[in-house]
Amino acid sequence: MTTAAVDRKILPPPTERYTVLGWVYKNLFSTWYDALLTLGSAALLYLVFAPMISWAFTAAKWEVINANLRLLMIGQYPPSELWRIWACMYIAAIIIGLSWGMWVRGMREAGIALIVAPFLFMLFPSLELNDRLNLGGVAIAALAGFFIGRARGKSLSRLTTLSWIVYFPLVIFLVRGLNEEKQFFGVIGSNFWGGLLLTFLLTVVGIVFSFPFGILLALGRRSSLTFVKMFCILFIEVIRGVPFITILFMSQLVLPLFLPAGLTLDRVIRAMAGVIIFSAAYLAENVRGGLQAIPKGQFEAADALGLNSFQTMIDIILPQALRAVIPILVGQFIALFKDTSLVAIVGLYDLLGISRSLLAQPDFIGRQPEVYMFISAIYWMFSYVMSYISQRLEVRMGVGER
Numbered sequence: 431m432t433t434a435a436v437d438r439k440i441l442p443p444p445t446e447r448y449t450v451l452g453w454v455y456k457n458l459f460s461t462w463y464d465a466l467l468t469l470g471s472a473a474l475l476y477l478v479f480a481p482m483i484s485w486a487f488t489a490a491k492w493e494v495i496n497a498n499l500r501l502l503m504i505g506q507y508p509p510s511e512l513w514r515i516w517a518c519m520y521i522a523a524i525i526i527g528l529s530w531g532m533w534v535r536g537m538r539e540a541g542i543a544l545i546v547a548p549f550l551f552m553l554f555p556s557l558e559l560n561d562r563l564n565l566g567g568v569a570i571a572a573l574a575g576f577f578i579g580r581a582r583g584k585s586l587s588r589l590t591t592l593s594w595i596v597y598f599p600l601v602i603f604l605v606r607g608l609n610e611e612k613q614f615f616g617v618i619g620s621n622f623w624g625g626l627l628l629t630f631l632l633t634v635v636g637i638v639f640s641f642p643f644g645i646l647l648a649l650g651r652r653s654s655l656t657f658v659k660m661f662c663i664l665f666i667e668v669i670r671g672v673p674f675i676t677i678l679f680m681s682q683l684v685l686p687l688f689l690p691a692g693l694t695l696d697r698v699i700r701a702m703a704g705v706i707i708f709s710a711a712y713l714a715e716n717v718r719g720g721l722q723a724i725p726k727g728q729f730e731a732a733d734a735l736g737l738n739s740f741q742t743m744i745d746i747i748l749p750q751a752l753r754a755v756i757p758i759l760v761g762q763f764i765a766l767f768k769d770t771s772l773v774a775i776v777g778l779y780d781l782l783g784i785s786r787s788l789l790a791q792p793d794f795i796g797r798q799p800e801v802y803m804f805i806s807a808i809y810w811m812f813s814y815v816m817s818y819i820s821q822r823l824e825v826r827m828g829v830g831e832r
């Protein structure tokens with residue numbers, strides 16, 4: 431029997447390959463115990479989520495969210511400078527659209543969801559007309575980027591990669607400003623950053639700066655220089671041996687003692703330093719695990735090609751190590767995004783801190799379920815997006831395959 435005949439023989443029938451009912455039968459009801467488990471899970475999900483959904487649409491008082499939506503999103507950031515936030519969103523939409531058009535094939539449903547999401551946010555009754563128009567513009571920018579990326583993908587690939595690298599420092603630059611005299615593009619102090627904006631900035635700063643720092647620590651721990659190796663081991667083990675909240679308190683109270691006289695850092699910058707230090711220690715161990723997974727033959731092959739130690743590590747070893755630990759790294763980034771909520775304990779008004787302050791308003795006392803469900807949905811949405819991107823990246827790069 432030929433190979434083609436064998437392949438045709440093992441293909442499932444068309445009813446299982448091409449219809450929803452076929453997929454449901456194959457994956458959920460193929461055996462009696464699968465059917466029993468499916469029905470039991472469905473009943474459990476109904477018992478858990480049915481009362482919650484009923485409460486959300488009938489008894490919940492969402493006025494607390496509508497009245498404070500801007501405060502939840504950007505804190506006390508000056509309304510006159512909101513163009514900076516919108517500029518960051520427009521740039522992100524274009525880069526995401528370009529990336530999707532060039533590197534993503536299929537997944538039409540996910541792409542449609544990304545385009546439709548801004549239009550859904552336009553339905554919030556508390557949004558002003560200018561905000562609604564900007565949300566529509568963000569969706570149009572993403573769509574334009576998608577078509578440009580699909581049409582000219584190869585010629586723009588390097589530019590798009592560079593855009594991702596530059597984007598995150600650019601966000602910090604735009605949000606903070608440049609001119610100390612408070613004229614055009616004046617500096618907006620970090621004491622005005624709050625809500626989801628502060629949560630996002632803490633996450634971005636933590637990822638952007640802890641990533642290279644963690645790689646250096648991982649390489650230093652494998653160094654043949656005793657002093658460098660011992661310093662990296664001591665740093666990693668000490669930081670990983672204490673809770674994150676301890677690092678935050680230390681960054682707030684101890685870090686100023688090491689600064690030169692007359693130099694002060696506000697609480698947000700000190701919190702960012704704590705986030706970077708804590709994340710870098712954990713990231714270093716993840717990267718070290720990837721380095722240990724590289725076979726010794728890779729080093730020997732690089733030596734045979736005449737590469738020096740630096741070239742071997744940068745061109746051969748490190749790319750393979752990072753590829754192997756993509757799931758772990760993204761998992762850590764998701765955990766970092768959620769752990770930023772702990773800065774509320776040190777008096778910063780991130781998304782959780784702002785939410786707690788809303789509940790002190792006389793008109794919204796007792797509205798904890800609505801507020802915490804809303805911010806939980808935001809945390810879940812961002813975490814799911816990062817997880818989804820990680821999964822697609824793993825498939826594209828063949829993680830787990832030889």
